[in-house]
Structure formats: structure tokens, C-alpha cells
Amino acid sequence: MTKISKAFSPGHISGYFCPKTCTNGDKGSIGGGIVITEGVTTTVSYSDKTAVEIIRRGDDNKILTKISGSPPIAYALRRMNVTARVQTECRLPLGSGFGLSAAALLSAVTAADDCFECGYSTEKREALAYEAEVYSSSGLGDVPAATGGGYICRKTPGLNGEIIRKFDADEEIAAVSLSPIPTEEIVKNTKILEDTRKAFPSGCPGGIEEFFRMSKKFAFESGLMTEDAEKIIRACEEESVPASMTMLGNGVFAYGNPAKKILSRFGSVYVMKISESGYSLLQSK
């Protein structure tokens, strides 16, 4: 009987970031963000040819989007020397600053390692997900972020970088997304990257409200803030709700139980919490 393995990884919303080269020469980033309870669940089984299907479901479990193929996952499976049938499932929109490419990679590599009994160490699984993410220009700091939970301050880049994780904020995170922003176009644009460097805040936030203040200042000063996001953030300010722009997506994330009502004036709202943990294997049978 074919073995079916399943793994989950949380997503990650960056509030501010700055590309930085790792000590080993790899690309990476430093920054601040939130590891979220929403993410990607990936199912892997053997197939004589790799086929990846991306599924996004709505609240009623109805399929909203079905896409064939995921270049970062195909790359990772090639590096593992396996061919597989892969299905990723998520609720959040793709390419919208929720770190779903990293979540898809961490969950796919973990499930594939189990399915094909590769016997990889944790370090090897994460290194492969990181390599595939950076090689595909689909993200810089989301893989290290999703190896654990909390709202985080990534002080140095890469998987061995220093990450401060805080767990002292347990109200809801609400998010609204108006359209995607392709990560690849931003991380390859030298002018934008220079502006992120200038706007990057120093130090780590002392609490969740300070995290949102630092994120908002970064979003404006880096020039990445969109008109749509600014309008929603202003509405949050009127009601003293901490909010900022989802990096990198044309949308807003906001903190606290009143956030959902304000955001719902602007589009479909996704409600989640700060995740207490990183990715894990869910099923092996």
C-alpha cells in the first residue's frame, strides 16, 4: 500500500524586513514578523512523476482556487531525488505576504522525508526548504521564522540566525488582502532594497503594540505602503487598533479583538492567532 504523509507549517507575516547576506554567503533577511496559526497542510505520496496541486479553501471548505504546479516544491523534490504526488492546502490567499511559499516548502519537505523514509535530520529538512525558497526568490526570512512560533525579531539572517520569539500577545490577528505582490519582483529590485535598508528600524520591539508601530513606520518610510493599505490603516488608527501592511502583499494585518470589524469594511477578513509552534509532521501511514 502507498504511504501517505502529511505535515503542517504555519505561515508568517513580515511587518518589516531588510535583505542581508548570511555568514555562509546565502541570501537572507532580518526583520520582525508574526508566525500565524493559519498556514499550509501538505500531503505527499509516491508517484512515478512529480505533480503538485495547490488548493485554497473558503470558510465553508469549498475549493476557491486550484493551481497545478509549484516551482519551489518541484525544486525541493528534485533535490531529494524523489517523485511524488503533492497536494498543498491553505485558506489564506497566495502571494499576499502570508509566507505561504515557505510554509508549503517546510510542510512538503517534512512530509516527503517521512513518505520516502529519507531519514533527514531537522537541520537537513530546514536547509533544503530554505535553499528552495531563496533559489526561487519566493521569500528570504519566512523559513527560519516558521521553524518556531511567536511574534519574532530576526536579528541575524538565515537558519542559524538569532531569532527572539515572544508569546505575550494572545488576542486575535485579523488580516485583509486586496491583491498579491510578487515577492520575486521586490527582492530583485535594487532601488526598493536600498529603501528597505534606510527604513529598517533598529532594535527589537518590547511588546506587540511596539511591533506594529515599528512595522507601520517601516511601511511608510520604505515606500512600500500602498494606497489601499494606507486607507485601512488610517481607519484602524481612528479606533486605536494596531495595524500595518502585510509584507509583501497589498493588504493589512491588525491586532486585537476589535480589528475584525474594522477590516471587514474593506474586504474578506481572515482571523487567526499568533502560533505557539513551528511546522510539524501530522500523519505517517
Ligand SMILES: Nc1ncnc2c1ncn2[C@@H]1O[C@H](COP(=O)(O)OP(=O)(O)O)[C@@H](O)[C@H]1O
Ligand atoms: N500554498 C502554496 N502551495 C504551494 N506552493 C506555493 C503556495 N504558496 C505559494 N507557493 C509558491 O511560491 C511562489 C510564490 O511565492 P510568494 O509570492 O512569495 O508567495 P507568499 O507571499 O504566499 O509566500 C510560487 O512559485 C508558488 O507556486
Ligand SMILES: CC(C)(COP(=O)(O)O)[C@@H](O)C(=O)O
Ligand atoms: C518580506 C519577505 C521578503 C517576503 O515575504 P512573502 O511575500 O510572505 O513571501 C520575507 O520573506 C522576509 O524576508 O521577511
